Amino acid sequence: MKDCYLGIDIGSISTKGVIIDDHQKIIKSLYIWTEGNPKEATKRLITKLKESLEANYVIKGVGTTGSARKLIGLMLDACVVKNEITAHAIGTLSRYPSVRTILEIGGQDSKMILLNRGIITDYSMNTLCAAGTGSFLSSQAKRLGIDIQDFGKLALQSNNPVKIAARCTVFAESDLIHKAQVGYQKKDIIAGLCKSIVLNYLNNVGKGKKIVGPIVFQGGVSKNEGVVKYFEEVLKQKIIVDPDSHLMGALGIAILAKNNKRKQAYHLDLQEVSFDTVGMECNQCPNNCEILKIYKNKKLIDAWGSRCGREFTK
Amino acid sequence: MKKKISFPQMGNYYIVAKYLFEHILDAEIMTPPKITSKTIEIGSKHSPDFVCTPFKYTLGTMIESLEKGANVLFQAGGGCRYGYYSELQEEILKELGYEFTYINFVSEGENDLKKIYHYLKQIDPHFKIRKGLYYLFIASKMVKYMDKIDDYIRLNIGFEIKKNSFQNLNQKMLKEFSKARGYFHLRRIYHQYKKKFRKIEIQKPKHPLKVGIIGELYTVMEPFSNYYLEIEMARYGIEIKRYTNVHYLLFEKGKKIKKYLKYAREYIHYKMGSDAADNIARTKYLCEQKYDGIIHIKSSFCTPEIGAMPIINKICKEYDMPIIFFSFDSSTSEVGIKTRCEAFYDMIEMRKKHERLLSRN
Incomplete structure (x- = not known):
């Protein structure tokens, strides 16, 4: 029998699950939509993960993070319940020990974590507005009639992005409609949106912070090539995007669950428990x-x- | 008509205010209604939108008091633009149609004893100055004792074995304070309870995490308005240090501010209104005392503290000190604060462990 550890990151838009082995290697992972129901999403996630997990593995620790961490932590009797900031930092450090800046843009929030020699030295989180986060991007993609997965590729085709007032979601949207009605090309508008997200993030979350490389960009929005491109353009540095960049929070919390002293076997038969x-x-x-x-x-x-x-x- | 006096709430200090007025004035003194979500709802409804949150809290309390039958309101301003708030609050309340006498003890940041004497004579023509001064002396001692006990509680509440033992004992002590028969009686109660507080069992590590809390005075002192941040942080097992309290504001500030300005002279030369200069000096002090972190709290739109924040940030960068800023408004999300607090705790704990490892090698 081999030990393994489950980390779940229940975000506002998506729920991420990761199972790691003793060497912190991801053996199984899954990314599904939360759809406003964290309990159901977790049930689906765990059922699917358990089906795919080989029979010789035993789950010896469960950790939860993300905005529904407390609820799901209680539901699963998790041994670690931690905030997203710590989880993301731990997850990223396990792959990039020398990282100095973590940029993270998720569904409803965005944060920046600064580190030095593997220790968090400063962090910030967006406060009031969801402008420039994933949910804004996906709602705009819907408005423009494009699949969110093609968003980044379309943005890369443009050479002169349109300027969009991105201080506030509502203003950005009306500006975007205006630009479309005036007759700008779709790809330029999309590129403009990507750029506006970068600028908004740096002005808002990154205000007064000194950004030093190596920089790692993660969270759902890091899958968008357009945003990555404009981050590199504005910061004039290389941005590292891990292939598992959307799973870093879940990975971090799985590692924390692994390091936890309370080790017990979890069966996670959620269908039987109400x-x-x-x-x-x-x-x-x-x-x-x-x-x-x-x-x-x-x-x-x-x-x-x-x-x-x-x-x-x- | 019988006079019924009420005043705004802040922390536990209503006990002192009530004690004082009860003894010197022949009038009914009302315990101002406790601050609840309703208070801030009413307060925000009748306040200008971009005014700072203490304005909304105090206005809300005063409206609730008036609804409960108060007809005399006491208010005291401060050294920032809050000095003029009192006048504005009076206007708002009058426009709402309430009938009351409004007495502002501190107008334009100055308190004039002669004026106050005249005010009190208006309310109670039999008011005697000697009696007034005697009870003022007791009240000042009461504030001092309360603040001393509070300091002790802050250092230890995170380590209590039985939950709420500190808070319960504190409530008991305050109840006895309000029944004190004179100065010597009060002092006896204080010393009794001081011993009792020291007897409360705690489990404290040798080098606990230490965090200093600084910021705008009302938000710092009224736990409801900062979502009980102080106690939330302490519960992680942290020693909390806080400088601002009523005793400081009334009796120490005048003397200390010059020292503060001298101490932090490379950062600030002049007073910036309210406690801004004090907080800058305290930041430097906390950094030099090797605290593990600083939390700065203020209400939204607090101008003096907004002015102080960049300087505080600079000091913390120079000393490599973790700091977190919170801005409280009537519509702040509690979850967001909790997440940030938790992350802040994780961060300072990680740093401390790391430092210890380094010093061992």
Whole structure:
């Protein structure tokens, strides 16, 4: 029997799962859409991963990260539940130990992590707006009637990208429509969008940060060749994009699960376990905290969201 | 008509304010309603959009107090543009149709004792200055004791064995404080509880992580407005150091600011309003004391702190000190703050481990 470790990154748009062996090598990986239902997505992900996993492997650790990490961590009884920033840094460091800057653009958020000698020294995350993230790109691709997978290739064909005001998603969209109606070519508009994402990211997330190479670019948007090209153009440096760049968070959390001391065999028979969440308003004081109750096999196991620490029993 | 006095909330200091006014004025003193999500909702509704969050919180509390029957409101401004806020709040409340007497103790950043005396005479014609001064003295001591205990709590609450033991004892102590019969009684209570606090069991490593919290005064001192960030961070097993408290603002700031300006003279020459200069000097101090990280918190649109942030950033770069900035608004997402806090903790912990490895080799 061989040990292996599962890392799951449940993002807003996509759910990523990675199984690594003792040498931190990815044996199985999967990338599926979350579709607004992290629980179902995780169930699908785990069923598929387990089917493809050879019988001589035993899962000895589970880690979760991403915006639904807490919920899924509880559902799977994960041994590590960690934020995305740490997970991404650990994942990237395992492949590029000398990395100094990690650029990450995901579905709803974007972050920048600065490292020095394998230690995180600074990080930042987009705060208010999703402008320049993956979901914006995919909604614009839909508007222009192109498949998101061809987006990058089309952008590479253009020689003079259109200027697009990308400070805010809403403004960017109206500017984009305007440019299309005026008669600009589609490929130039797409290239302009890619460039605007780069500029917006650097002005927003990268504000005041010193970007030093080697630079690694990851997250779903790193699969877009157009964005990579404009990053290289603006930063005047080579950008490394790993073939598994979309899985780095999941890889990082799998490594953390592997390093965890609590080792136990996970069976992950999710079909037999019922897992429900019920949202309610507390109404006991004017705070009206939104409480989320979590039931496993019809039994309350946790309740989140109370500010006063009120205990819930039912 | 019987006078019913209320005032805005900040941390636990309402206990001192209530104690003071109860003893010197012949009027009913109302405990201002606790800050809840409703408070900030009402406050934001009637405030200008781009005003800083403390304005919204205090306005919300005052409206809630008025709804509960208060007819005299006390407010105190500060040294930033908040000095004029009080006047604006009065106008807003009057426009809403409330009838009340509004007393601003600190206008334009100055407090004039003569003026305050006249104000208090207006409310209670029998107000006696000697009695007033005596209880003012007790109140100042109470603030001092509260802040001292708070400092001790911050250093240790992350390491308590039984959850909430510090907070529960603190609540008990504050209840007894509010019943103090005089200065000596108060001092006795304080010393009793000081011993009790030292007896609370803690499990503290030899070199715990140490984080300093600096920033805009209201957001720093009112835990609701910073989403209980202080205690969240402490729970990771961190010693928290915070300088800003009411005792500092009332009794130390005047003396210390000159020292601060001298200490940080390579970064700042003049006062920048509010606590901006203080925070810059503290940043340098925390860096030199080899703290593991600094958290800077402010409400959105706080002008003095916005001015201080680039300088603080520069100091931290020079000393290679991890720092994180938080800006709180009425619509801040709590999850985002938690993620950043967690990542900040991971980062400083990783650094500390790494440093230890290096020093061992």
